[in-house]
Amino acid sequence: MKTIDFHNDVLPLKDKLFRLALRITLNGVEAEDITQETLVRVWEKRDEWHQVENMEAWCLTICRRLALDYVRKNELRAEKEQDVANFQLSVAGSEAMPDDALDQRQRVEAVRRLIDQLPEIQRTIIELRDIEGLRYDEIAHVTELTETQVKVYLHRARKKIRELL
Amino acid sequence: MDYKYIEQLLERYWECQTTLEEEAILRNFFRQADIPASLLPYRDIFQVEEEMAEVRLSDDFDKRLMERLEVKEEEEVAQCQTISITQRLRPLYRAAAVVAVVLTIGMAAQQGFNRNDDDEAAQQQLTAAENQSDTLQLFTDMPEVSPQTEAVLAPVSTDTLLIQ
Numbered sequence: 001m002k003t004i005d006f007h008n009d010v011l012p013l014k015d016k017l018f019r020l021a022l023r024i025t026l027n028g029v030e031a032e033d034i035t036q037e038t039l040v041r042v043w044e045k046r047d048e049w050h051q052v053e054n055m056e057a058w059c060l061t062i063c064r065r066l067a068l069d070y071v072r073k074n075e076l077r078a079e080k081e082q083d084v085a086n087f088q089l090s091v092a093g094s095e096a097m098p099d100d101a102l103d104q105r106q107r108v109e110a111v112r113r114l115i116d117q118l119p120e121i122q123r124t125i126i127e128l129r130d131i132e133g134l135r136y137d138e139i140a141h142v143t144e145l146t147e148t149q150v151k152v153y154l155h156r157a158r159k160k161i162r163e164l165l
Numbered sequence: 166m167d168y169k170y171i172e173q174l175l176e177r178y179w180e181c182q183t184t185l186e187e188e189a190i191l192r193n194f195f196r197q198a199d200i201p202a203s204l205l206p207y208r209d210i211f212q213v214e215e216e217m218a219e220v221r222l223s224d225d226f227d228k229r230l231m232e233r234l235e236v237k238e239e240e241e242v243a244q245c246q247t248i249s250i251t252q253r254l255r256p257l258y259r260a261a262a263v264v265a266v267v268l269t270i271g272m273a274a275q276q277g278f279n280r281n282d283d284d285e286a287a288q289q290q291l292t293a294a295e296n297q298s299d300t301l302q303l304f305t306d307m308p309e310v311s312p313q314t315e316a317v318l319a320p321v322s323t324d325t326l327l328i329q
Contacts, residue, residue, distance in 0.1 A: 011227070018222045032222060036230055043234055104209070111213045131218045133185055155181045162179055165206040 004049045010042055013056055016132055017063045023127040024067035024120055034070060038063040057134075060142045064124065071120065114164050115157075122157035125150055168201055175207060 004010070017038050021031035042059055052058045115126060124143060128134045136147045143150065174191055177183045183191070195204075195211040 011230075014226065014230075015221050019217065019220050022220065023217075032226065035222065036226070036233065039230055040233060040237065044237070104212075107209045108213050108216070111209045112217075115213065126214075127217070130188070130214045133189075135185065151181045155179075158179050158181065161210055165209060 004052075004055060006043060006046070009055055010039065010059065013059050014039065016056070017059060019131065020060055020063050020124065020127055021067045023123050024064065025070055026116055030070055031067070034063060034066045037066055041066075054138065054141065057138045057141045060128070060134075061144070064142060068120070111161060111164060114161060118157055118160065121145075122153050122160075125154045126157050129154055168204060171204065175204075 014035060018031055018035040021034040021038075022028060025031050025034065038059060041062055049055070115123060118126070121143065125139055128139045128142060129136075134142070136150050139145075139150045140147045145153075171191065171194055174183060174187050178188065178191060192211050192215065194200075195208045196215070200208055
């Protein structure tokens with residue numbers, strides 16, 4: 001059995017954890033705190049590492065639970081999307097963009113806003129599948145759903161996005 | 166270029182029937198600059214997702230995390246040391262408790278024996294005293310002896326016995 005090392009196996013997951021927390025909370029500062037808390041809890045549970053089959057899915061599950069706790073306490077809504085936009089890497093400044101590119105930028109932002117306004121479970125599954133590239137069984141593990149349920153939610157999310165395009 | 170394959174993949178993508186490899190093909194396709202007009206609208210979703218995938222934590226995150234873990238580790242070590250000393254002394258505490266219990270039982274038993282001996286002695290003394298008292302009572306209660314009886318009971322000299 002592979003021995004898991006925190007620095008080599010767990011710490012590299014930090015950005016995935018952060019993106020998931022950000023997708024759920026729509027708040028960059030909180031997402032960073034949740035990411036740190038997730039890694040601390042994973043470190044505290046190092047006696048259980050040998051029992052974990054999929055460390056990435058396990059860490060994402062812990063992260064999601066913490067993020068959901070935060071959302072329940074604070075009842076955040078999609079008006080926080082501006083915080084999310086601030087944490088996105090700016091591909092190109094909009095001021096100097098030609099009209100076509102500006103139009104495309106605006107369309108891209110419209111799609112981003114739409115994703116941020118999806119129900120949490122749909123946002124989470126879009127994040128895990130389309131951005132992090134997880135398999136359906138892994139997503140089912142993280143979200144504590146069945147694979148069928150995962151596909152149903154993903155279908156609904158992609159359908160909404162397609163209607164916008 | 167025949168974009169039919171891409172269109173088929175897209176249709177399956179919306180129905181959530183694509184594999185991860187097929188979705189990677191779609192992403193790679195929509196990354197390129199030359200996209201046909203009919204497929205251009207779909208580029209936005211893949212571009213958004215690509216930007217989302219590039220989000221990273223701040224540079225000092227690792228440093229802050231490690232500082233927090235170091236504090237936790239120190240707390241755990243301190244806790245382990247306390248527990249270790251306690252655990253080491255535990256057998257000694259057990260042994261002392263056992264000795265105390267044995268001594269207590271022994272002393273209680275010894276007191277019990279002593280009490281029994283005293284009781285027996287006291288009982289014997291009491292019995293002896295009672296017997297003595299009874300004996301005294303016998304003499305006290307003896308009826309008066311007639312002179313004739315007394316004479317019979319009186320010690321007889323040997324001369325008298327010889328004459329008879």
